Amino acid sequence: MSPNSNDIFDETHANASPSPTMIEEKVASDIDKLEIGLQKVRAAIKEAKYTTNRTYQDPDFQPVGPIYWNANAFHRSYIEMEKRFKVFVYEEGESPLFHNGPCKSIYSTEGNFIHQMEVNDQFRTKNPNKAHVFFLPFSVTMMVHYLYQPELRSFDFIKHTVIDYIDVISSKYPFWNRSLAADHFMLSCHDWGPIASFSVPYLKENSIRVLCNANTSEEFQPRKDVSLPEINLQPGPTSTFIGGSSPSNRSILAFFA
Known part of the structure; x- marks a missing residue:
């Protein structure tokens, strides 16, 4: 072999197309990474479910009312979605x-x-x-x-x-x-x-x-x-909210006819 044979071998393999096995292993690895991330999310949501004192603040979130099965778990899920999804x-x-x-x-x-x-x-x-x-x-x-x-x-x-x-x-x-x-x-x-x-x-x-x-x-x-809610947006500019009571004064979650 010539002194540069290893270099030739490395270059040849570097330019070669990946085998089906290599592709499958790469996909499996990517799926594993996604699943590990989702496992962390599930753990965070579960922890929030049994936590009475929130360690995070969100002025737009009001954890009250019968709409929630568990307000803290819902909020934690939403935060994780915004970070990872x-x-x-x-x-x-x-x-x-x-x-x-x-x-x-x-x-x-x-x-x-x-x-x-x-x-x-x-x-x-x-x-x-x-x-x-x-x-x-x-x-x-x-x-x-x-x-x-x-x-x-x-x-x-x-x-x-x-x-x-x-x-x-x-x-x-x-x-x-x-x-x-x-x-x-x-x-x-x-x-x-x-x-x-x-x-x-x-x-x-x-x-x-x-x-x-x-x-x-x-x-x-x-x-x-x-x-998904259906919204009838009329032609022309929309400069403000369409109207209605503030969310805190609404007794109906959603309605469409």
């Missing part, structure tokens, strides 16, 4: 069906959430291995607007768009198949949000569906799905 937003897909949504009208919550996820650096991570959940940034409202053809009364265009998108991200990344969509979530304020999720079985049965149309009659599943 990370979302990976898939970059695949083009506007107007993806990464876009209505920010005014009765569907405004959908568009504003999608927009905030696009620009928010606090919760969004560009590294999918550091993400706790994965966001599917499609807008059912925009799909209905651009793809639905009333004269045909066919949902097929929307259905196939959702199927094709899941095919793309599940082929390009390992995360959908790794959890069978359990750590993925979609969001929709359109009435057809639940129907859109029926396009892919794992999307309906396993993923977290954040829906304004949170009706159990349309197979909303409280064990995993999340209800």
Whole structure:
């Protein structure tokens, strides 16, 4: 061997593509790191649950009222979420069906959430291995607007768009198949949000569906799905709060008709 053979060997291996085993070990290591972090969170929440004296202050938090099972545990959970929670937003897909949504009208919550996820650096991570959940940034409202053809009364265009998108991200990344969509979530304020999720079985049965149309009659599943308030933002500038009593003088948690 020449004196530089080891250098050649090291350089060759440094430029080689990682083996499937190496990739699996890396993923396992990343999952372990996430789980260790979550274990610390669970311990902190459990400790707060049995603590009468709070060691942290938050002027916006009032730990009173029957809404809380345990106010300290709820607050600790929220604090840990703000510190640690990370979302990976898939970059695949083009506007107007993806990464876009209505920010005014009765569907405004959908568009504003999608927009905030696009620009928010606090919760969004560009590294999918550091993400706790994965966001599917499609807008059912925009799909209905651009793809639905009333004269045909066919949902097929929307259905196939959702199927094709899941095919793309599940082929390009390992995360959908790794959890069978359990750590993925979609969001929709359109009435057809639940129907859109029926396009892919794992999307309906396993993923977290954040829906304004949170009706159990349309197979909303409280064990995993999340209800989202619907806000009808009117066109034009909004310079102040819409109105109503201060939170301390409200007796109803939420209502929409």
